[in-house]
Structures are given as C-alpha cells and as structure tokens.
Amino acid sequence: MKKVLGRIYILIIMLFLYLPIFALIVLSFNESKSMSVWGGFSLRWYQELFRSRIMMGAIANTFSIAILAALIATIVGTMAVLGMAAMKPRAQNVLLGLNNIPMLNADIVTGIALMLFFLMVRAPRGYMTILFSHATFCIPYVILSVRPRVNKNTDRLFEAALDLGASERYAFRKIVLPELRPGIMSGFLLSFTMSVDDFIITYFTRGAGINTISTLIYSEVKVGIRPSLFALSTIIFVVALVVLLTVNYRRDKAEKIRSAKPAL
Amino acid sequence: MIARKSYSIPFIIWIFAGTIIPLASIAYYGFTNREGNFTFDNIMAMFRGDHLQALGLSLLLAFISTLICLMLAFPMAMVLRESKYGKQGFLIFVIILPMWMNFLLRTMAWQVLLERQGVINALITAVGLPRQEMMNTPGAIVLGMVYDFLPFMILPIYNTVSKIDNHLIEAAYDLGATKSKVYTKVILPLSVPGIVSGITMVFIPALTTFVISNMLGGGKINLIGNIIEQEFTVNSNWYLGSGLSLVMMVFIILSMLMLQKFDKTGGANLI
Numbered sequence: 001m002k003k004v005l006g007r008i009y010i011l012i013i014m015l016f017l018y019l020p021i022f023a024l025i026v027l028s029f030n031e032s033k034s035m036s037v038w039g040g041f042s043l044r045w046y047q048e049l050f051r052s053r054i055m056m057g058a059i060a061n062t063f064s065i066a067i068l069a070a071l072i073a074t075i076v077g078t079m080a081v082l083g084m085a086a087m088k089p090r091a092q093n094v095l096l097g098l099n100n101i102p103m104l105n106a107d108i109v110t111g112i113a114l115m116l117f118f119l120m121v122r123a124p125r126g127y128m129t130i131l132f133s134h135a136t137f138c139i140p141y142v143i144l145s146v147r148p149r150v151n152k153n154t155d156r157l158f159e160a161a162l163d164l165g166a167s168e169r170y171a172f173r174k175i176v177l178p179e180l181r182p183g184i185m186s187g188f189l190l191s192f193t194m195s196v197d198d199f200i201i202t203y204f205t206r207g208a209g210i211n212t213i214s215t216l217i218y219s220e221v222k223v224g225i226r227p228s229l230f231a232l233s234t235i236i237f238v239v240a241l242v243v244l245l246t247v248n249y250r251r252d253k254a255e256k257i258r259s260a261k262p263a264l
Numbered sequence: 265m266i267a268r269k270s271y272s273i274p275f276i277i278w279i280f281a282g283t284i285i286p287l288a289s290i291a292y293y294g295f296t297n298r299e300g301n302f303t304f305d306n307i308m309a310m311f312r313g314d315h316l317q318a319l320g321l322s323l324l325l326a327f328i329s330t331l332i333c334l335m336l337a338f339p340m341a342m343v344l345r346e347s348k349y350g351k352q353g354f355l356i357f358v359i360i361l362p363m364w365m366n367f368l369l370r371t372m373a374w375q376v377l378l379e380r381q382g383v384i385n386a387l388i389t390a391v392g393l394p395r396q397e398m399m400n401t402p403g404a405i406v407l408g409m410v411y412d413f414l415p416f417m418i419l420p421i422y423n424t425v426s427k428i429d430n431h432l433i434e435a436a437y438d439l440g441a442t443k444s445k446v447y448t449k450v451i452l453p454l455s456v457p458g459i460v461s462g463i464t465m466v467f468i469p470a471l472t473t474f475v476i477s478n479m480l481g482g483g484k485i486n487l488i489g490n491i492i493e494q495e496f497t498v499n500s501n502w503y504l505g506s507g508l509s510l511v512m513m514v515f516i517i518l519s520m521l522m523l524q525k526f527d528k529t530g531g532a533n534l535i
Binding site: 006009010013014016017018020021023024027034035036037076077079080082083084085086087095098099101102104105106107108109110112113114115116117119120132133135136139143150154155158172176193197199200204213214217218221222225229230232233236237240241243244248 | 266267268269270271272273274275276278279281282283284285286287289290293336339340343346347353355357358359360361362364365366367368369370372373374375376377379381382383385386411414415468469471472473474475478479489492493496502505506509512513516520
C-alpha cells in the first residue's frame with residue numbers, strides 16, 4: 001500500500017515537472033502558429049530558428065562567454081586557493097567570507113551592483129562587461145570546489161618530491177595538479193553551466209546590441225511567443241538529456257570498473 | 265609550501281572590482297540624490313504605498329511558494345530515500361534534468377499552458393466548459409515559482425534525508441514510538457539542515473524575481489523585483505533603485521539570519 005502511494009506520488013511530481021516541457025515539444029512540431037489548434041506536423045519552426053541570424057549570434061555569444069568565463073574563473077580561482085594555502089587562517093577566513101558574497105547575494109543585486117560599477121568607470125557595456133560579470137560570479141564556485149583538494153597531504157607530497165630532487169615546476173605538474181584535477185574540473189563545469197544558465201546578471205550588464213540565449217528569449221517573449229522558441233526548447237531539452245545521460249553512463253561505468261578491482 | 269601568497273592577488277583584485285566596489289556603489293547611490301547630496305529619501309521611498317504593497321506581495325508570494333515547495337519536496341525526498349539504489353539514481357536524474365533547461369523557457373511553458381488561447385483552455389473548451397482566465401493572477405506567479413524552484417528544494421532535503429541512519433529510526437520504533445512520533449522527533453529534526461538550505465534556495469530567488477512576475481503576471485502585478493528593475497531600465501533612476509535594493513537586501517539578510525538559527529551546522533549544506 002505504502003509502495004503504491006509512493007509510486008503515485010512520484011508519478012504526480014513527474015507529470016508536474018514534465019507536462020509543460022512535453023507541451024512545448026509537441027507544439028514545436030505544430031504547423032499552425034496557434035497554441036491551441038493542431039495544424040499538422042511540420043519542421044518549419046526549426047527552419048525559422050536556424051535561419052535567424054540573431055538567434056545564431058546569441059547562441060555563439062552564450063557559449064563563447066561561458067567557455068571564457070569558466071576558463072578565467074578556473075585559473076583565477078585555482079591560483080587563489082593555492083595562494084590562500086600559504087596564508088594565516090585569519091586571512092583565509094576573511095577572503096572566504098568575501099568569496100561567499102556573490103553566492104549568497106540575490107542575482108538582481110549582483111547585477112545592479114555590477115551595472116552601476118560599469119557606469120561609474122565608464123566601461124561601454126557589451127561582450128566584455130558580460131564576460132567580466134560572469135567570471136565574477138563563477139570564481140566563488142571554483143574556489144569552493146578546488147579548496148577541499150588542497151590539504152596537508154598535498155603539501156607533504158610536494159615537499160617529498162622536492163626532497164627527492166624534483167624541481168618546483170616538475171613537482172607542481174606531477175604532484176599538485178593531479179591532486180587538484182577533480183576539483184578544477186568540477187569547478188570549470190559548474191562555472192560553465194552557471195554562465196549558460198544566467199539571465200538576470202547578463203540582463204543588467206549587457207549593452208543594447210548584444211544578446212545571449214537568455215536575454216533573447218526574454219525580449220522575444222515580451223513581444224509575443226513565437227513557435228521557434230518551442231523549437232529552441234526542444235533542442236535544449238534533447239541536448240541536456242544526451243549530455244546528462246552520457247555523464248551518468250560514464251560515471252556508472254567508471255564505478256563498475258573501480259568496484260570490479262580487488263579491494264586493497 | 266606549494267605556492268606563494270601572491271598567487272591570490274588576481275582573485276583579491278577581482279573581489280574588489282567585481283564585488284566590493286560594485287556593492288559600495290549601490291550603497292553610495294542609495295544614500296544620494298540627483299544633486300549628489302546625502303539623503304534618506306531613497307530608503308524611505310520603500311514605505312510609499314505602491315512600493316510597500318509590492319514588497320508585501322513579494323514576501324507573501326515567496327512565502328506561499330516556499331511553503332508549497334517544502335510540502336511537495338519533503339514527501340518526495342522520503343519516497344526517494346526508500347526506493348532502491350538504482351531507481352534512486354534514475355529519479356534524481358529525472359529531477360535534475362529540467363534544471364538544465366533555461367528557466368525562461370520553463371516559465372514560458374506555463375504561459376503557453378495558462379494563456380487565454382493556451383493549451384489548458386483548449387482542452388477545457390473542448391469538453392464544453394467555459395474559458396478560464398488563469399494568466400496575470402498571483403496564482404499563476406506562485407505556480408511559476410513552484411515549478412521553477414521545486415528541484416532546488418527536493419535535492420538538498422534528499423541529500424540530508426538519505427544520510428539519516430536507518431538504525432536510529434528502527435531504534436525509535438523498538439522503543440515504542442508511533443509513526444508520527446518517529447517523523448516529528450527523529451526524521452524531521454535530522455533533516456533540518458537540508459530544509460534550511462532548500463528554503464534559502466527557493467525563498468530568496470522567489471522574493472527577488474522580476475522575470476516570473478513579468479511573464480506570468482503580464483506586467484500587471486508588480487513585485488519588488490519589478491519595481492527595482494523598472495527604476496534601472498525604464499526610469500533610469502539609479503538612486504531610487506539602489507535605495508530600494510538596499511532595503512530588499514536587509515530583508516534577504518534578515519531571512520538568512522532567521523534560517524541560520526534553525527540550522528546548527530551553520531549553512532555547511534548550502535551547496
């Protein structure tokens with residue numbers, strides 16, 4: 001009885017989460033522009049989407065900004081973590097406290113604050129200001145994912161390598177980086193997804209002539225929903241599905257290999 | 265030592281340029297008028313009728329959505345905890361997947377469903393019932409908030425609930441506790457950290473949103489986020505906008521402090 005109730009509950013939540021998305025997917029293949037009349041199967045909205053120069057530009061902006069912002073945040077954040085390891089605990093705590101601000105603050109406040117900053121220093125708002133802002137809110141996540149990987153043990157291994165005659169550079173490359181790699185990778189990926197997903201901060205820090213996917217959707221929805229946005233939703237959904245499935249599959253496989261090895 | 269302190273310099277510069285100076289400029293504009301003189305007017309403007317009403321409505325809608333999310337998420341987390349390991353992974357996957365879709369598109373989906381000429385009305389009229397006006401209501405906004413933020417409530421609660429030791433629950437039953445006692449005295453207290461981080465992750469975005477209210481409220485229902493956004497983008501009154509943001513920040517900090525009181529781990533589960 002309890003099991004059945006649990007299943008029904010899961011089903012209800014799943015329907016709630018997926019019916020709206022399902023509606024968008026169905027409507028993306030609708031020949032008619034209406035949201036309530038089925039006019040037959042068609043791919044015309046996909047054609048419209050791919051023909052739209054503005055949309056293609058926005059997609060290019062979104063991904064180039066996400067890659068660059070994640071790269072900058074990963075470098076600055078990882079260096080910060082390494083530098084902090086050499087500091088006194090007090091100084092570390094101050095920096096970590098400051099690091100928490102952009103994460104805890106509401107996005108609208110962060111966005112407005114950055115916009116005012118750009119106005120004050122008379123930076124023309126556009127690609128570079130979006131990039132700067134995205135790196136700003138990504139750095140904290142990199143620090144949080146890399147920091148746990150730097151500990152006494154990393155330090156000791158590094159010293160040991162030096163004692164055995166490795167140069168600082170060599171020891172860093174062979175000992176420290178491999179230790180940090182999982183943290184660096186997850187920091188980079190987290191930054192990338194946060195950047196792709198962001199709307200509010202981009203909205204306040206962009207100029208008039210530049211769009212990311214999010215800001216373009218927002219301005220299009222304001223004038224009236226076009227079915228090409230349904231086509232975009234379907235594509236994003238399918239891409240997310242494939243990416244997540246691949247990641248899960250690879251993790252499962254790695255776990256299987258690990259558990260197949262005899263325990264040490 | 266692996267590194268020198270100087271490695272942190274780019275980060276420290278970035279914190280100043282990206283966080284401290286920008287926030288200081290909000291404070292500066294918030295306490296300044298157009299002539300550049302010090303003033304409390306922008307702060308006190310929050311107590312003007314329409315602003316106060318927007319703030320009250322934001323607090324109310326954010327509170328309702330957070331409550332609904334909590335009531336939906338807790339049973340879900342418990343069901344997840346009790347399902348088999350492989351199925352658990354699949355269900356988590358199913359909950360995370362919608363989070364990867366742009367939240368503007370997810371909000372737009374509800375616009376498509378609720379609109380006068382939308383999907384739900386098409387179904388309703390097909391069975392001969394009268395058209396319903398569902399858009400541009402506070403209810404539509406709450407629905408959008410719950411839909412957008414529900415995964416952010418489920419995941420942290422699931423994270424803590426799944427770590428509760430089964431022996432504790434069995435021990436409580438062995439000692440004669442009733443089912444409801446086990447829930448109120450064992451499971452609920454142990455899941456507080458997850459509940460607290462879930463509430464923070466839902467309440468603050470809901471309180472400060474201007475997107476959901478704009479898309480599902482048709483610009484007719486103003487939340488405090490809408491008022492602030494309009495001051496910056498439409499009226500170009502940065503002084504007033506900054507003043508109102510400062511007051512809003514006070515509410516954010518207050519709600520966080522209140523939540524921290526419940527959570528003895530001190531927000532370690534926030535992420």
